Amino acid sequence: MSVIGTPPFDVSRETSDRLQGFHDLVLKWTPKINLISKSSIPFLWDRHIWDSAQVVPMVPAGDTWVDIGSGGGFPAVVVAIFARETHPARQVRMIESDQRKSAFLRTAIRELDLNASVNVARIEAVEPQQADVVSARALADLSQLLGYAERHLKPQGTALFFKGETWQKEVEAAQESWSFSLVSHTSISNPAAAVLEIKEIKRV
Numbered sequence: 001m002s003v004i005g006t007p008p009f010d011v012s013r014e015t016s017d018r019l020q021g022f023h024d025l026v027l028k029w030t031p032k033i034n035l036i037s038k039s040s041i042p043f044l045w046d047r048h049i050w051d052s053a054q055v056v057p058m059v060p061a062g063d064t065w066v067d068i069g070s071g072g073g074f075p076a077v078v079v080a081i082f083a084r085e086t087h088p089a090r091q092v093r094m095i096e097s098d099q100r101k102s103a104f105l106r107t108a109i110r111e112l113d114l115n116a117s118v119n120v121a122r123i124e125a126v127e128p129q130q131a132d133v134v135s136a137r138a139l140a141d142l143s144q145l146l147g148y149a150e151r152h153l154k155p156q157g158t159a160l161f162f163k164g165e166t167w168q169k170e171v172e173a174a175q176e177s178w179s180f181s182l183v184s185h186t187s188i189s190n191p192a193a194a195v196l197e198i199k200e201i202k203r204v
Helices: 013-033 038-053 076-086 099-112 142-152 167-174
Strands: 064-068 091-095 116-119 131-137 153-163 178-186 194-203
Touching: 013 038, 013 076, 013 099, 038 076, 064 076, 064 142, 076 091, 076 099, 076 116, 099 116, 131 142, 142 153, 142 167, 142 178, 142 194, 167 178, 167 194
Parallel strands: 064 091, 064 131, 091 116, 131 153
Antiparallel strands: 153 194, 178 194
């Protein structure tokens, strides 16, 4: 079995096998519920799987990882796959309001034997999660994401948000309402995009 594209770091055979299984599930379900865009199907490994995997080493500790608006499982399922081998105590909790996408996520969790769960609800309706990590990919603007993170993170927790080429403008806009510490990581899939590592989130 060989994976396609360029992993951001070394990947074991066991993890590769599970990633391949997830890849195949995404391809199987996408025609029914549009998990990823049709145009990105040929680039599933680099644009979605490896792009999601880049956040794994950013938070080596922390047992509770909450992914909001989990959709097709990026990055949540990818994070849970890596955690199964490298951080078995980590539970990945996915919050997704769409019933069909939630059914897909639960199928992936079951078939890949992951330490993860799905909460079918709106993010703002879920009780505060006290998470070590909150992540989101292609969900909302940064100001809105910070509101979700403030609700669901522990005080010392870390937010990881995937952002496109306008991320700097989003940061400037968010700073009008929020105080936070920021480390920007250049995205491995687009040098103009970034993963924002955010802590110490407070309204101003």
